[in-house]
Amino acid sequence: MDRATVDIYEKRGGEWVAHHPPLQRSHAQAFARRIPPGALRIDLGCGAGRYVTDLGVPVIGLDAARSMLDGCASAAPGALLVQGDLEALPFGPHTLHGGWAHMSYLHVPSVRLPAALADLHRTLVVGAPVEIQVLAGDYEGDALAADRLGSRFFAAWTPERLRDVLVGAGFDVGTIDVEGDFARAGAVRARTLPDMVGPRMRLLVVGLNPSIYSADVGVGYARPGNRFWPAACDAGLVTRDRDPSHAQRVHGVGMTDLVKRATANATSLEPEEYRAGMARVDRLVRWLEPAAVCFVGLTGWRVAVDRHAIAGPQSERIGDRPVYVMPSTSGANAHARLEALTDHLRAALALASEQ
Numbered sequence: 001m002d003r004a005t006v007d008i009y010e011k012r013g014g015e016w017v018a019h020h021p022p023l024q025r026s027h028a029q030a031f032a033r034r035i036p037p038g039a040l041r042i043d044l045g046c047g048a049g050r051y052v053t054d055l056g057v058p059v060i061g062l063d064a065a066r067s068m069l070d071g072c073a074s075a076a077p078g079a080l081l082v083q084g085d086l087e088a089l090p091f092g093p094h095t096l097h098g099g100w101a102h103m104s105y106l107h108v109p110s111v112r113l114p115a116a117l118a119d120l121h122r123t124l125v126v127g128a129p130v131e132i133q134v135l136a137g138d139y140e141g142d143a144l145a146a147d148r149l150g151s152r153f154f155a156a157w158t159p160e161r162l163r164d165v166l167v168g169a170g171f172d173v174g175t176i177d178v179e180g181d182f183a184r185a186g187a188v189r190a191r192t193l194p195d196m197v198g199p200r201m202r203l204l205v206v207g208l209n210p211s212i213y214s215a216d217v218g219v220g221y222a223r224p225g226n227r228f229w230p231a232a233c234d235a236g237l238v239t240r241d242r243d244p245s246h247a248q249r250v251h252g253v254g255m256t257d258l259v260k261r262a263t264a265n266a267t268s269l270e271p272e273e274y275r276a277g278m279a280r281v282d283r284l285v286r287w288l289e290p291a292a293v294c295f296v297g298l299t300g301w302r303v304a305v306d307r308h309a310i311a312g313p314q315s316e317r318i319g320d321r322p323v324y325v326m327p328s329t330s331g332a333n334a335h336a337r338l339e340a341l342t343d344h345l346r347a348a349l350a351l352a353s354e355q
Helices: 003-018 025-032 066-075 110-123 159-168 212-217 228-234 245-253 270-290 299-304 338-353
Strands: 039-045 059-063 080-081 099-102 127-134 171-179 182-189 203-207 253-257 293-296 323-326
Touching: 003 066, 025 099, 025 127, 059 293, 066 080, 080 099, 099 110, 110 159, 110 228, 110 245, 127 203, 159 270, 203 270, 203 338, 228 338, 253 270, 270 299, 323 338
Parallel strands: 039 059, 039 099, 059 080, 099 127, 203 253, 203 293, 293 323
Antiparallel strands: 127 182, 171 182
16 A cells, blocks of 8 residues: 555544545445355455454454554454555455455555556455445546545545456456445456556567466466466566566566457357457556566457468557567477477567567
């Protein structure tokens, strides 16, 4: 989260709580009914505990400000309280069965929200419900006129952009309701991979779609026999094997998929899925502006953009960024040798370096 905002809550959180009664208790109670009895759920950014007791038990209250957790301890003495950051959740994979986030992720800069939601996806079991409320609109900054405390950072979201980010983060999105200045999104953790993207990417790698194996492991191209990670290491694209978070944070190499639906293989995908996915990737590229985009596998590009495309740089661009298309790295693509795949990734990286 924005650290200056956390500091403000540490110093003046009590003042904020005094002017913000819990107006969404019915929503919190309805959300709690979607979680199996006895399953662990979390209030992400619990503050002083306005909704913790409405979420059922067992419940974790997480907040970045210790002073707010002290207030939560009084309001919800049975809650498990954790001081932590929404962008680095201190929980293992598949440990949580539901996540409620009332006006908390709005303190994460918009370009960092995809990675924060990817981390939330990691901690949730498949099928876990999520409800996220944020400011509605286009504002981003620390001078919001309606901010009673002053200087807190806020990032507001239009329903369309919020849906794109949630879908990219691996959630099946239901309704996104706008009520006055607020937007509330209901979603479910899907059996897929989240995007691992962020600002200042030098290359965005786009796969066709996750395999079920990769979706369950939580790492793209994870199946034994897939040559992506060996080729990426040999090409100098990354320095850690099968670590997409490190690739994005350290090397500026982001990852997404053209189609988010995980399948045993890509042959079951429909042309319309590729076209809809290409539109989403185009919006993602226009927003985050990577230096270049590399599509791993020719099928999606051929279906959605150019049916005559061959491997290499493309004449068509996406999101006004140059595109490189390379063969699939799957072990099923026996015609593509590791050395050739490494050369393709080197060429994609060179294309990005030219920008």
